[in-house]
Amino acid sequence: MQKPAVILLSGGLDSATAAAIAREQGFALFALSVDYGQRHRFELEAADRVARALGVRRHVTLRADLSPIGSSALTGPIEVPKDRDPAEIQHDVPVTYVPARNTLLLSLAVGYAEVIGAADIFIGVNAVDYSGYPDCRPEFLAAFEQTANLGTKAGVEGRLKFTIHAPLIELTKAQIIRWGTQLGVDYGLTHSCYDPDANGTPCGRCDACLLRRKGFAEAGMEDPRRGMRDEG
């Protein structure tokens, strides 16, 4: 029997790859997406498409609307930065930082995992392209793993020893794309843009679009996502 794993599925390129890695490792996938009031809600539709393509056992979407507390360009009326230099993207915490997002997402994932008896949780965080996000660092994930084992009934009773898997944490976007392609991920189903138009077409200019474009270029591949193909 396959061991269950909870996969945090955002609908983006990284989490789709992390999910494919979990599947490759033999886990039965239980996907969790969170509607936190993100302006790029098209990613939730993308998460549905990716979950279906990966053949997940179950896909749950929880609502935890963060927009009333504000402060992030992803959940409030703050403008999403455009056309930034890649070096700048790497070296500060941008306004697209969502307060404590990964702590929140992982907490929900651990709760779900405890209920279904899964000891393994996969998250597609990456510390290379986004070194500015404090909750994408290995030391944060190690501390959270300890929290999960101390703060749950299954952990304290020793029934589950939670492991937080972050297989992409040290990889560049190009390495992630190459690995996912080998595993059969269809990146045409994924959505990365923070600020898409009303039809979900990527803007091509926000940090997420720029890092995605750079990743495909460095991998020597064409992005299959509509609106992200290099037309130049």
Ligand SMILES: [Zn+2]
């Ligand atoms: Zn964009």
